[in-house]
Amino acid sequence: MRDAGMPRPASYYFLSFVFTLFVLFLYGPMICVYILSFQGPTGGMSFPMQGWSLHWFTVLFDGNGRGVGDIHNAFWRSMRMCAIMAVATMLIATAAGMSFRRRYPGSNFVFYSAIVSMILPGLFVGFGIALTFNIFGLKSDWWHSGLGAQLTWSLPFGLLIMFIVLGRFNPSYEEAATDLGANSRQRFLYIILPIILPGIIGITTAGFTSSYQEAARTSLNVGTGNTMPMELTALLGMATTPVMFAIGTLTTLFMFTLVIVTLVVVARIAKQRQLRLTRQSA
Amino acid sequence: MSKIKDKKSSSGISRRDLLKGAAAAVGTAAGSGAITGFPTIWAQNIQNVTLNHVGSVYTTNPLVAEEANKQLGFTINMQTLDTTSQMNRLLAQPETIDIADMGNPSLKYFVGKDTLMPIPINEYKWWDKTLPLWVDGTYANGEQASRQGFAPILSAYYADETGLEWSETPTDWLVSIPLVTNADTFGIRPDLINRPIESWAELFNPEFSGRVALQDGVNVGVPDAAMALEAMGDVQYVNKGNMTIEEIDKTIDKLIEYKRAGQFRSFWTTFDQSVQLIASGEVVLQSMFSPAVTEVRTRGIPCIFQGLKEGYRGWAISAMPLRHVTQDPLKRDCVMEYLNWMNSGWYGAYISRTGYYTSVPDNAKPLMTENEWGYWYEGKASTDDIIDPYGKVMEKAGVVRDGGGIWDRMGNIAIWNTLMDEDRYLVRRWQDFIAA
Amino acid sequence: MTFSPRAASWLQATPFMLIMVFLVIVPLVIVFVASFMDYGFAEVIPVLYWGNYLDIFRSRLTWDLYATALRMLVIVWTVTLLLGFTIAYYLIFHVRSNFWRAIFLMACAIPFWTDGAIRMISWVPLLGREGLVNQALMGMGIIEQPISWLLYSEFSVVLVYINMLTLAMLGPIANSMGKIDYSIIQAARDQGAGEWQIITNIIIPLVRPGIAIGSIFILTAVMGDAFIVKMMSGNQVNTPAGAIMTEIAAFQYPPAAAKSVVMLVLVIGVVATILRVVDIKKELAR
Secondary structure, three states, X not given: OOOOOOOOOHHHHHHHHHHHHHHHHHHHHHHHHHHHOOEOOOOOOOOXXXXXXXXXXXXXXXXXXXXXXXXXXXXXXHHHHHHHHHHHHHHHXXXXXXXXXXXXXXXXXXXXXXXXXXXXXXXXXXXXXXXXXXXXXXXXXXXXXXHHHHHHHHHHHHHHHHHHHHHOOOHHHHHHHHHOOOOHHHHHHHHHHHHHHHHHHHHHHHHHXXXXXXXXXXXXXXXXXXXXXXXXXXXXXXXXXXXXXXXXXXXXXXXXXXXXXXXXHHHHHHHHHHHHHHHHHO | OOOOOOOOOXXXXXXXXXXXXXOOOOOOOOOOOOOOOOOOOXXXXXXXXXXXXXXXXXXXXXXXXXXXHHHOOOEEEEEEOOHHHHHHHHHHOHHHOOEEEEEHHHHHHHOOOXXXXXXXXXXXXXXXXXXXXXXXXXXXXXXXXXXXXXXXXXXXXXXXXXXXXXXXXXOOEEOOEEEEEEEEOEEEOHHHHOOOOOOHHHHHOHHHOOOEXXXXXXXOHHHHHHHHHHHHOOOOOOOOOOOOHHHHHHHHHXXXXXXXOOOEEEEEOOHHHHHHHHHOOXXXXXXXXXXXXXXXXXXXXXXXXXXXXXXXXXXEEEEEEEHHHHHOHHHHHHHHHHHHHHOOOHHHHHHHHOOOEEOOHHHHHHHOOHHHHHHHHHOOOOOOOEEOOOOOEXXXXXXXXXXXXXXXXXXXXXXXXXXXXXXHHHXXXXXXXXXX | OOOOHHHHHHHHHHHHHHHHHHHHHHHHHHHHHHOOEEEOOOOEEEEEOOHHHHHHHHOHHHXXXXXXXXXXXXXXXXXXXXXXXXXXXXXXXXXXXXXXXXXXXXXXXXXXXXXXXXXXXXXXXXXXXOOHHHHHHHHOOOOOOOOOOOOOOHHHHHHHHHHHHHHHHHHHHHHHHHHOOHHHHHHHHHOOXXXXXXXXXXXXXXXXXXXXXXXXXXXXXXXXXXHHHHHHHOOOOOOHHHHHHHHHHOOOHHHHHHHHHHHHHHHHHHHHHHHHHOOOHHHOOO
């Protein structure tokens, strides 16, 4: 811990206050979502609350109410896509990030194409991809065009995360390993990988969550079967009930658990590394 | 014998051979919704046929899909998409869709494109029972229906089997199977307005400054605005639903004036937004859909779908098969089967209970209770609770539907949802409007 | 099997490249070509047509669109920079335990794990005339009538941008701050530097790469967004991205393509300038 034991400067209290305000600001709409998901059965999407109940949660699991649409299937489809996306993003972005450690012809191209991919409106990329597939006579389905379309969104972010993570990376570790006779595979496995592991996990999580949220590029390329964001967007057009808020609360809980688990895993890895180091130096 | 077994139907399915040309028998099972007579295709391999139906959020959902799959021998794969995504799929990858349903103005995008399959009139069983709005463009009393905007009759028939041109007079080739229609108007909060509203012109009444809303978009929002502008006397139109360039300019310029004066609160895009706006009292008068009005009411908030003296805005959704389906004769038969099923009764009753009119009411009537039929179609007061397809109570006894019976509303259409010839110019000027 | 370093780089970048080329570059080329074409009802007519670009460069609309977008961008960038920097500074330099730092960071990220659609609609019960904020303000006696410009206005768009994008600025800045060798700070303190001096003379220069990356995020997010601006303004504010979306929804692809090309050129230009000022790639090459 830094400065452990030293007294706190006045700025600390001021900044803590700012931070608290900020968190409240971030959570503003979410608080509405959480509260309204407990809306009474006759209630609507805004205040005032008409009683408190778990009614909308039961409707959600029941699967038959108005405003539920095909959420169940859409959810599992999304989960499946997200999992694959997370892994794919992680592998491809990590490899690409690693490639940037040297100057090579074409590196600018890679970088700028990532930027371009991020700023092109999703709908355009989606339509462009659909049209391309059509011209080449391929049918669109979730596991190639749908996935590909989402990757155009998640990979640039993954790459940028890699930039950040590798930017922190102290090359002297690697040099020391080389001096000790490690070849490139050993260098990667034993030096580089453990250090960038948090970054990789970050990319995986980012891949997962960005896939879950992404609607514009996916909808045109996923073939039949909606993903969650698509289903929700479609539902918003017809009938909405606080079921949506119930979904919001539940997905938050779900993601919360997911990240706690991730953090625990990362902490474990860090601790094991510490143990290994102290054992070795003992 | 075919491997296809009767699927859980209570009153027994009798199967007729479609090839023999026998008509299906419509059973009566009051309230239970079981229809006899389907499937009428007798083939062992239709079990393996899967049809992809992509449609709007009003016409596709798991409840309907479940029933369709129960009653037909093949699989229906329903997907709900917003209009833009659906159109993009239809244009870029038509072979991924077998049947599409959409509002009839969108049909204009397909003229001359050979994407859709013309339907031979003799293969569709219910054309004679279809509402005359489609059959010959008249109201029930024989009067010609309004042609302002995109009236259904304009895209009901193809000139011939090539499907390249439309015909305004009946032919043997249908463009689509009509599914749903309704008449829209303003939804209002009578408790916040406290006086009768009678005219579209009230949209621009300064009394409601900052408290009105329209649907965003040129196919619905602009017709509503045009109705209001005409009622105010601000602009004169030849055909509000198909404006000339000068009319468009005048309309947009007037709208920009009102926008800058702060007349509008918002332009909603989704159903939910329209409900939110008026339920929360942000808005007291806005363009709305009928189920949205009902939704507001089920929350205990007074809301009326107010009939206005200038008339209603009408719209229609229909289903059309895609051309590529003809390459597989078995699939094509299944598609026709499905289309016939859609208007054979169960689906029509379902649609009616959500507040829209089915195109073949006679088939839906036996499956609805007298109370329901009276309330939804005849403009009579309800004698009991009116329940929606999911079991929620929409109205109690003793309530009359806003606007009255089907022909009080559908017989008083001033303008239809539209896609104008000058759509390109209109969209360009609409951009100016939003940026103002 | 040994590779030359350059070949290794190429191999590592290949999967990424393939996806980018086929799924971004190729569609981009199609978009570029389409921008020069004429159009009918949901059809692109393949004749050379300059009308789309002529309209863009001649009409008042383009000016209005970019002015609005720029106005919002500047406000969002300034606020997110200040907020992001402040919070990052707090988290890295004031929060002492790693555990709490992680918790705080997670707390900031949790709201983003709910669907965008749901988060969008939840602003209404917060900002509407009958919403929580207005009720709170009236309850505290600060205002008499509910404020209507909290929602369906440029204000609400900017507010939502700030809410959603501060994290995008905070993250890279925090990361850059984390890289600073703490002994430098200690040395400065030992020499008697005050906190503010440390911030301006040491920290800010050293986190420039983080600020640059964050700025790129903000720029691309705001310029590329059509959903938030339309939804939060009730379709009453138009930006270049919003205009593109309106045209796509009306199936008028060539003018949308032309607007996209123009926007892309402008944004890439700005990004390139940012990268010239702060070379983040220098951080990576050996």
